[in-house]
Amino acid sequence: MIESSRLSSPSRSLWRHQRDRLATGLIAAGGIGVVLAVMAIGAFLAFEVLPALVGGGLDVGRLRDSLTPMAWGTLKAALWAMVFAIPLALGAAMHSALFMSQRLRSRMKPTLEMMEALPGVVVGFIAGLVLAPWIERHLAGALALLFLLPSGVLLAAAGWRRLPVSARRHMSLSRAGLWLMPWLALLAYASFALAPMVEERLFGGDLRFWLDAELGLDYATRNALIVGLAMGFAIMPSVYALAEDALSGVPSRLGEGAHALGATRWQTLWRVVLPAAAPGIFAAVMIGAGRAVGETMIVLMASGNTALMSLNPFEGMRTMAAGIAVEMPEAVPGSEEYLLLMLAALLLFAFTFLVNTLAEVVRSRLRRRYRWLGGVP
Amino acid sequence: MKRRIRRPLPRSEGPWAWLTAGSVAVSLLMLGGLLLLISVRGLGHFWPAPVTLVELEDGRAIAGRAVRELPLVGQAGSERLYFTGNRDLDGRVWEWVPVSTIASQERPVDLVVLERRRYGDFIGRLVSVGPIEPTAHPLDQKAVWSRLQARLQAQMTLRDERDRIERDTLRPLVQRVEANPSDREAREALADVNETLRALQAAMHGEVVIIESVDGRRLEQPLDEVLHAWRPNAMSTVEKMMAWGQGVWRFLSEGPRDVNASGGVWPAIFGTVLMVVLMSLLVTPFGVLAAIYLNEVAHQGRMIHLVRIAVRNLAGVPSIVYGVFGLGVFVYGIGSSLDEWFFNDALPSPTFGTGGLLWASLTLALLTLPVVIVATEEGLARIPAEQREGALALGATRLETLTRVVLPMALPAMLTGVILAIARAAGEVAPLMLVGVAKLAPQVPVDGEFPFLHLERKFMHLGYHIYDTAFHGNDVQAALPVVYATALLLVLVILLLNLTAILLRHYFRARHGVLARQP
Numbered sequence: 001m002i003e004s005s006r007l008s009s010p011s012r013s014l015w016r017h018q019r020d021r022l023a024t025g026l027i028a029a030g031g032i033g034v035v036l037a038v039m040a041i042g043a044f045l046a047f048e049v050l051p052a053l054v055g056g057g058l059d060v061g062r063l064r065d066s067l068t069p070m071a072w073g074t075l076k077a078a079l080w081a082m083v084f085a086i087p088l089a090l091g092a093a094m095h096s097a098l099f100m101s102q103r104l105r106s107r108m109k110p111t112l113e114m115m116e117a118l119p120g121v122v123v124g125f126i127a128g129l130v131l132a133p134w135i136e137r138h139l140a141g142a143l144a145l146l147f148l149l150p151s152g153v154l155l156a157a158a159g160w161r162r163l164p165v166s167a168r169r170h171m172s173l174s175r176a177g178l179w180l181m182p183w184l185a186l187l188a189y190a191s192f193a194l195a196p197m198v199e200e201r202l203f204g205g206d207l208r209f210w211l212d213a214e215l216g217l218d219y220a221t222r223n224a225l226i227v228g229l230a231m232g233f234a235i236m237p238s239v240y241a242l243a244e245d246a247l248s249g250v251p252s253r254l255g256e257g258a259h260a261l262g263a264t265r266w267q268t269l270w271r272v273v274l275p276a277a278a279p280g281i282f283a284a285v286m287i288g289a290g291r292a293v294g295e296t297m298i299v300l301m302a303s304g305n306t307a308l309m310s311l312n313p314f315e316g317m318r319t320m321a322a323g324i325a326v327e328m329p330e331a332v333p334g335s336e337e338y339l340l341l342m343l344a345a346l347l348l349f350a351f352t353f354l355v356n357t358l359a360e361v362v363r364s365r366l367r368r369r370y371r372w373l374g375g376v377p
Numbered sequence: 378m379k380r381r382i383r384r385p386l387p388r389s390e391g392p393w394a395w396l397t398a399g400s401v402a403v404s405l406l407m408l409g410g411l412l413l414l415i416s417v418r419g420l421g422h423f424w425p426a427p428v429t430l431v432e433l434e435d436g437r438a439i440a441g442r443a444v445r446e447l448p449l450v451g452q453a454g455s456e457r458l459y460f461t462g463n464r465d466l467d468g469r470v471w472e473w474v475p476v477s478t479i480a481s482q483e484r485p486v487d488l489v490v491l492e493r494r495r496y497g498d499f500i501g502r503l504v505s506v507g508p509i510e511p512t513a514h515p516l517d518q519k520a521v522w523s524r525l526q527a528r529l530q531a532q533m534t535l536r537d538e539r540d541r542i543e544r545d546t547l548r549p550l551v552q553r554v555e556a557n558p559s560d561r562e563a564r565e566a567l568a569d570v571n572e573t574l575r576a577l578q579a580a581m582h583g584e585v586v587i588i589e590s591v592d593g594r595r596l597e598q599p600l601d602e603v604l605h606a607w608r609p610n611a612m613s614t615v616e617k618m619m620a621w622g623q624g625v626w627r628f629l630s631e632g633p634r635d636v637n638a639s640g641g642v643w644p645a646i647f648g649t650v651l652m653v654v655l656m657s658l659l660v661t662p663f664g665v666l667a668a669i670y671l672n673e674v675a676h677q678g679r680m681i682h683l684v685r686i687a688v689r690n691l692a693g694v695p696s697i698v699y700g701v702f703g704l705g706v707f708v709y710g711i712g713s714s715l716d717e718w719f720f721n722d723a724l725p726s727p728t729f730g731t732g733g734l735l736w737a738s739l740t741l742a743l744l745t746l747p748v749v750i751v752a753t754e755e756g757l758a759r760i761p762a763e764q765r766e767g768a769l770a771l772g773a774t775r776l777e778t779l780t781r782v783v784l785p786m787a788l789p790a791m792l793t794g795v796i797l798a799i800a801r802a803a804g805e806v807a808p809l810m811l812v813g814v815a816k817l818a819p820q821v822p823v824d825g826e827f828p829f830l831h832l833e834r835k836f837m838h839l840g841y842h843i844y845d846t847a848f849h850g851n852d853v854q855a856a857l858p859v860v861y862a863t864a865l866l867l868v869l870v871i872l873l874l875n876l877t878a879i880l881l882r883h884y885f886r887a888r889h890g891v892l893a894r895q896p
Contacts, residue, residue, distance in 0.1 A: 020774035024674055031670020034663045035684055038691055038746055041702045048705060091400025099394065108401070110879045115408045117875045119804025121840040122864045125847050126411060129857070137447070153399030154392050173390060177401030181409075184402050196448075233407055240404075266390040287693060294695020296807035297840075301848065321697045325807050328701060329732075333709050345701040349694055356690035364686075 042353065045346040052339050059336070066340055069307040071347075073317030077299055078292035080228025080313065081235055085288055088232070089239035090281065092177075097247035098255075098269045099174050108177075109241070116237035124301030127230030132222045132302060139219070140207045141195030145188055152187040156180060211314065219314040222304035227317075230298045239288035246280020246366065247273060251374030276373065279366045283359035290352040290359075296321040320344040412868070419865030422858035423624030425609040425617050428488045428500055430591055431459070431474065432481045439472055440488055440500050440591040449475065460855075462490070462498035466594055470497060470855060486611040487518040489525075491588065494602040497635060497855070504587040504595060525586060525606055532581060532600055539577045546570050628862055637817065637846045638856035642863055647821055648734075648814075648836035649803060655738035656745065656802050661795050663742070664749030671750070672757040673779060685754075692747035700808030703740030708732055708812060728833050732813030734822050735832035740812045741805060745798035752797060756790020756885075757783065789885035793878045800874035804867065806840035814841040816849070839867045 092112070096105050135142045156176075160168060171179050203210035211217040250273045258268040274281070299305075304316030305326065324341050331338040426442045433439070441459035448455045456475045464470050491499040506524045547570050553563040584600040607620060631641030671688075675681045712729040720728040729735070760783055768778040806814075815835035822834045843863050850856040 016774050016777075020776040023776040027666060027670050028674050030663070030666040031674065034667035034746065034750075035671075035688065038667075038688060038743065040706075041691070041694070041698065041743075044702055044706055045698070088400045088404050091397040092404050095394075095397035095401050099398065110876075111408070112404070113879060114872055114875060115404070117800055117804070117871050118411070119806070119840055119867060119871060121804070121806045121843050122415070122868055123411075125843050125860060125864060126414065129847050129853065129860075130414070149403060150396060150399065153395050153402075157392060157395035173394060173398060176395065176398035177405065180398060180402035181406055184399070185406060188406075233411075236404060264390050266394040270393070290693050294697065296695065296697045297844065300807075301844065321695055321807070324697050324701060325810050328704060328811050333705075342701065342705070345698050349698045352694050352698075353690055356693040357686060360686045360689060 042349055045342060045349055049339060049342045049346050053343070062336070063340065063343075067344065069309050070318055070320045070323050070344060072309045073303070073307065074293055074319040074321070076224055076311075076317050077227050077231060077303065077319050078289055080224045081231035081292040081295075082285070082289060084228050084232025085236040085239055085292075086285060089236045089284070089288070090243055092236075093240050093243035093247055093281075093284075094269060094274075095177060097244050098265055098273065100177070101174050104175065104177075109244070112237040112240055115233075116241070118234070120234060120295060120297035121301070123230050123234050124298040127226050127298060128222055128301035131229070132226045135226065136208075136219070136221050138192050138195060140199040140203070141192035143207075144191045144195055144198070148187055148191050149184060152184060153180060156183055217312050217314050220304055220306070220316045222302055222316050223312075223314045224303070224317060225313045227299055227303045228313075230302050231292055231295055234295060234298055235288045235291045238291060239284045242284035242287060242363075243277075243281050246277040246284065246363075249280070249367070249370050250276045251370055254373065276370075277366075279362045279369075283362040283366070286355050286359040286362075290355040294321055294348055294352055296325050300325055320348055324348075415861060415865045415868060418858070418861040420625075420862075422862050423621045423628065425490075425607055425612060425620045425624075427484050427609050428490060429459070429482050430485055430488065431479055433474065434478045434480045438591045439474070441472060442500075444471075446476070460498075462500040463496075463590055465496040466590055466596065470852070484610045486608065487522075488591075488610055489522070489588075489606055489608050491586075491598065491603050492605040493598070494604060494634065497639065499588060499590075499596075499598065501588050501590040504589050506584075506586045506600075522608065528584060528586070528600055529603060529606060532584070532603075535577055535581050536601075539574060539581075542570060542574060542577075547574070629866075633817065633842075633859075636850055637842065637859070638850050638852060639859060642839065642842060642859075642866065644821060645837040645839045645842045645863070646866075647823075649839045651822060652734060652738050652741070652836060652838065653799050653802055655734065656741045657795055657799055659738060659742035660745050660749055660798055661791070664746050664794065664798075665753055665791055667746070668750045668753035668757060669779065669784075672754050673775075673783065688747050688750055692751065695807075696744055696805050697807045697811075699740055699744040700811035702743070703736055703808060703812040704732075707736040707739055712736065731833075732811065732835060733833040734813060734836050737809055737813040737836070740808050741802040744805065744808060745802050748798045748801060749791070749794040752794025753787060753791045756787040756793075759790070760786050789881055793882045793885075796874055796878040796881070800871050800878065803874070804840060804871050806838070806844060809838055809841055814838045816841075816845050839863055839870075843867065 092108075096108050100108065160171065163171070199205060199207050208219045211219060254272050254276060255268050258272045259265075263271065299319045300322040303318065303322065305318050305322055306316040307318040308315050324344055327337065328341050331341055428440055428442055430438065430440045439459060439461050441461035444458045444460050446455050446457045454475060454477045456473050459472045459474060460470060461467065461472045462470055487502055488500065489503055493499060503518065503521045503525060506521055506528055547567075550563055550567045550570060553560055554567055557563070581601040582599065585597045586600050586603065587595060588598055589595045609617075612620065628641045629646065630643050632644055633642065634640035667688075671681060671685060708731060712727070712731070712733075715729040716727055764782055764786065765778055768782045769775075773781065813835050815837055817837065822831045822836050823829060824831070843860055846856045846863070847853065847860045
């Protein structure tokens with residue numbers, strides 16, 4: 001510092017300021033350039049597709065024939081993923097925002113961040129090659145789990161109230177996420193062990209035959225249920241993180257007020273915190289949906305990639321992202337197929353971009369509302 | 378009655394609160410289950426599993442590793458799957474055996490497993506080692522086994538010698554001759570080296586080992602195709618652990634064999650790391666530049682607010698869309714033009730006009746740019762305005778404030794962003810399928826030939842290796858262990874990177890929190 005004051009002659013000062021102006025200009029140019037490059041994606045897709053679409057380069061009938069099953073598959077996969085992810089993610093977010101201790105919460109968040117980082121190709125491999133054949137053999141047990149796990153939790157809650165006080169303190173609700181794990185694992189094991197007997201008695205030995213004969217549902221090894229489970233697993237952490245942010249961002253004076261008036265923690269959550277955070281939760285769900293629509297590897301590996309249009313959760317589908325990944329490398333640039341795939345990419349881009357923008361707008365409004373509610377000037 | 382009034386605990390919360398706890402438990406269980414499955418199966422693959430000799434009721438004998446057991450369809454009992462190897466004898470490597478038909482099973486110590494270059498594993502007994510000569514009395518197993526060990530060791534020395542000569546002497550000579558066909562000295566040296574190599578090959582080729590399957594069929598196995606031999610039933614736990622370590626090492630250091638279904642993943646590790654390094658070299662300066670512009674230079678108006686939202690949203694755009702962009706712009710657009718200008722003599726076979734390392738790195742750099750921008754911006758925004766104002770008040774220019782005060786403080790945030798970007802890029806497969814990943818790349822993108830780093834070459838990638846091996850192999854069941862091991866490797870790398878980023882962020886948030894609170 002002393003040195004620089006000694007050196008600050010007029011010419012040097014001029015040089016410094018010129019250099020500053022130059023560097024600022026360069027940074028601005030570079031920054032704008034990078035931002036434009038990033039934005040170029042949408043523009044590129046639009047320029048590639050729209051002329052053909054408007055100019056009639058694409059046959060509308062063919063467009064409908066090949067794009068509709070893919071769009072259907074995309075929505076079906078996303079829907080089933082949301083069915084699995086939303087209860088898990090929102091439940092976990094509510095529990096960790098309202099019931100967990102600060103310490104447990106600070107451990108829970110990085111753990112689920114790790115879950116988010118698991119690459120799609122690994123999740124897809126496990127789902128498509130390990131889980132799918134296994135669930136095919138243990139379908140009854142897997143479906144039973146959907147009912148057994150919630151009722152198992154409630155059973156544990158009922159049992160908990162019969163416990164002596166000291167044990168109840170030790171196994172408190174705030175730690176229930178941890179001590180329920182062995183119990184639920186045991187329950188899952190029991191479900192798979194006992195399912196064959198139930199299957200024998202109710203469904204004549206094989207649930208898959210029964211589904212086919214009684215309800216007319218085909219069963220494919222890699223089906224929407226598997227995709228939903230795997231993709232739900234993949235998108236659950238990001239929905240959780242955003243929802244948890246929204247819930248724990250609610251100014252604490254609201255919750256404290258409700259507690260002071262005698263509300264339980266659940267009543268506080270349901271009547272006060274949740275309504276305040278509802279837009280944030282909505283945004284979290286939207287972002288999750290955007291993820292689910294664009295996820296490629298999981299669908300590619302776990303869906304069977306068959307272009308079927310049915311509501312049956314036990315059949316496969318083909319999504320836009322998976323279709324692009326498989327067919328794009330072989331498509332000749334400029335051909336009709338190439339344009340179709342480009343159009344699919346444009347649709348994916350537009351959908352996710354819109355959904356995310358909507359979510360982002362909602363979130364920033366919410367933050368402003370929290371500041372207002374919290375009384376921070 | 379009195380007890381009820383004295384409430385020992387908060388009031389009960391009702392069923393819904395418990396259900397939320399249940400969803401935490403279920404998510405953690407799923408995560409734990411997945412990680413446990415991958416670790417156990419991925420690491421278990423390298424453990425020398427015992428080989429069972431099974432005699433069936435109909436008198437047949439098979440030897441193999443028990444893989445799993447399933448209940449029989451439509452009747453009581455179960456059947457067991459054995460990996461029996463010996464594809465050249467049986468034409469298959471798996472055998473389903475109903476458990477009820479097993480007469481006896483034992484684990485004789487003399488069963489050997491040979492890992493071979495062709496036909497996969499052999500499971501059976503050794504008869505004799507060495508050139509074919511009718512021995513009058515069969516050698517005892519122990520002597521044969523130690524001879525086999527010695528011969529394999531010798532083979533390995535020869536193989537290393539051959540590889541060394543090929544690498545250090547042959548290749549430079551070939552290049553010299555190619556560059557200057559009239560160089561007589563080089564030609565003579567080349568002929569000499571070829572002679573040496575031929576002699577080495579001959580020494581390797583001559584030897585055979587005679588082996589016998591448990592049902593008595595004999596086979597002459599050329600020794601130079603045997604990579605490795607072990608007797609799992611005779612190994613002690615310590616030996617097994619050493620073999621396990623060697624197995625892990627060979628998995629990490631060798632190339633794939635058998636249509637990727639066995640062998641190692643070294644080229645895939647190399648390709649992944651190289652691509653990620655190139656990508657981070659591209660993404661770091663540009664990402665930081667854009668973040669500085671958005672946060673420090675630009676006028677914070679409505680426009681910048683919109684741009685910021687847009688950049689943030691691009692992180693949510695599906696990766697496959699980036700792949701399409703990379704294919705359309707980099708490969709078909711820029712790549713084809715480059716080919717026309719600089720590599721015209723190679724056309725119509727494309728040089729840069731097809732997927733390759735450069736385009737893959739660029740695409741992933743674009744994909745991870747929002748991650749770096751957002752993380753860096755967060756770091757910049759966290760720096761208290763007083764720091765900047767103080768520097769400016771002391772007479773620093775904006776550039777000096779930036780380079781001396783703001784950037785050093787934001788360094789951890791940048792680092793976090795780059796690590797997160799690397800973690801994301803390492804696991805991304807979908808865009809790579811469009812811009813340059815290969816099922817099996819014959820050449821690594823780095824070698825001794827000018828310009829040393831071949832940006833136009835295709836490369837192998839761990840994630841794509843998983844997808845391809847698991848879904849496009851001939852025998853998925855046989856490839857499964859390799860897939861598990863590769864998945865474990867990928868997950869470990871990514872989790873480690875993420876953990877580093879999380880810890881860094883945690884540490885520096887705490888530090889900056891202190892800074893911001895100072896009056």
